[in-house]
Amino acid sequence: MSMYPIASITAPNSTTYGQVEFANIPQNFTHLQLRVFARSTASGTSTIGNGMIFNGLANPNTYNSHSLNGDGSSATSSAAGYYNILQYSPYLPASGANSNVFGVQIWDILDYTNTNKNKTVRCIGGFDNNGSGNVALTSGLWLNTSAITDIILNVSGTYFAQYSTFQLYGITTA
Amino acid sequence: MSVFLQPLQTVTVGSGGASSVTFSNIPQTYTDLLIKISARATIAAISDSIAIYPNGSSSNLSETYIQGNGSSASSFRDSYCVVRTSGSSATSNTFSNSEIYIPNYTSSNYKSMILESTAENNATTEYFGLGAGLWSNTAAITSLQLYQLSGTNFVQYSEFSLYGILRQGI
Numbered sequence: 036m037s038m039y040p041i042a043s044i045t046a047p048n049s050t051t052y053g054q055v056e057f058a059n060i061p062q063n064f065t066h067l068q069l070r071v072f073a074r075s076t077a078s079g080t081s082t083i084g085n086g087m088i089f090n091g092l093a094n095p096n097t098y099n100s101h102s103l104n105g106d107g108s109s110a111t112s113s114a115a116g117y118y119n120i121l122q123y124s125p126y127l128p129a130s131g132a133n134s135n136v137f138g139v140q141i142w143d144i145l146d147y148t149n150t151n152k153n154k155t156v157r158c159i160g161g162f163d164n165n166g167s168g169n170v171a172l173t174s175g176l177w178l179n180t181s182a183i184t185d186i187i188l189n190v191s192g193t194y195f196a197q198y199s200t201f202q203l204y205g206i207t208t209a
Numbered sequence: 210m211s212v213f214l215q216p217l218q219t220v221t222v223g224s225g226g227a228s229s230v231t232f233s234n235i236p237q238t239y240t241d242l243l244i245k246i247s248a249r250a251t252i253a254a255i256s257d258s259i260a261i262y263p264n265g266s267s268s269n270l271s272e273t274y275i276q277g278n279g280s281s282a283s284s285f286r287d288s289y290c291v292v293r294t295s296g297s298s299a300t301s302n303t304f305s306n307s308e309i310y311i312p313n314y315t316s317s318n319y320k321s322m323i324l325e326s327t328a329e330n331n332a333t334t335e336y337f338g339l340g341a342g343l344w345s346n347t348a349a350i351t352s353l354q355l356y357q358l359s360g361t362n363f364v365q366y367s368e369f370s371l372y373g374i375l376r377q378g379i
Contacts, residue, residue, distance in 0.1 A: 037214050037215060037216045037372065038214045065219075065368075065370065066245060066370070099329065099330075099331045099332070099335075101277060101279050101327070101329070101335045101337060102277065103275065103276070103277030103282055103337060103338065103339075104282075110275065110277075110282035110284075111277075111281070111282055112276075112277030112278055112279055112280060112281055112282045113279065113280070114279035114280070114332075114333040114334075114335065116331065116332065116333060117331075143245070143306060143308060144306075145245060145246075145247040145304075145306050145368075146247045146304070146368055149247075149366065149368075151302065151365075151366045152247070152302055152303070152304050152366060153300065153302045153303045153304075153329075155247075155303065155304060155305070155306040155327065155329045156306065157306040157307070157308070157325060157326070157327045157337075159325065159339075172277070172325065172327075172337060172338065172339055174306065174327030174329050174335065174337045175329065176300065176303060176329035176330070176331055178300070178331060180302055206214070206245075207216055208216050208219040208368075208370040209216035209217055209218050209219045209370070209371070
């Protein structure tokens with residue numbers, strides 16, 4: 036077995052978690068995988084997904100991210116560069132979406148302790164709202180070679196809805 | 210379905226670089242294979258493609274691909290199964306982040322696979338995408354070779370991890 040649960044966070048209500056944080060991430064794995072099942076309290080049917088910050092460092096011009104996005108009728112690609120947060124992730128359903136609809140994201144963070152590498156992430160995710168929806172592949176770059184010890188996910192100005200869950204896993208190699 | 214993810218082999222490229230990576234003698238006791246790749250190439254471009262050759266074969270491979278480049282999206286077909294990798298013109302110290310999933314690698318059917326990859330770059334332009342690949346061959350996969358399509362080398366610290374996945378009930 037090489038995939039181990041590190042920590043799990045569940046939103047107890049829709050007014051507590053504007054962000055969730057995985058702190059003190061163990062350094063004895065090679066890769067990380069983060070699985071998200073979430074919904075935002077933002078207005079509208081959907082909202083741009085959660086942002087991500089590593090090691091608590093929200094310094095200007097240190098994050099870049101890219102998105103390949105489909106909405107059921109067309110596909111687009113865009114970039115969000117020189118931010119102080121990893122901006123792009125797959126869209127989440129928001130308060131205007133059908134009840135009980137949550138988005139799903141799987142994040143892969145490779146070689147997260149290697150101090151010779153800037154940190155890159157890859158995420159697939161999306162949600163279907165029975166008539167509308169969104170699916171995306173996103174990627175992100177943190178211009179820092181430090182080992183990742185802390186991950187914050189946030190939904191700016193709003194909250195993760197009750198029952199949103201966030202699960203972090205560590206993956207070893209041979 | 211629960212899965213058992215077993216690390217099988219890892220290759221980390223040394224200071225001299227490497228023109229290819231091979232996973233040999235792959236055990237035939239799992240149901241699926243998974244490869245995680247964090248790599249960078251010496252090609253003088255921001256990105257290149259890593260081709261996967263099952264059993265050393267570059268024949269009978271095909272892929273349907275959807276790609277983004279930070280400005281537009283496109284879809285195309287190819288006669289390789291590839292993931293993107295970072296090149297020497299990409300932001301320094303930045304490596305690709307890719308994954309290849311090959312179910313039923315010992316079956317006597319053709320081998321289907323899913324290929325996800327990003328080759329990040331601190332600029333608007335970056336190449337990343339999803340591929341549905343096929344090796345039209347009924348042989349069990351016993352080895353996998355990974356090459357830069359450009360023929361250039363993988364740089365130091367590039368890392369390739371192979372896993373076996375065992376489905377519950379097998």
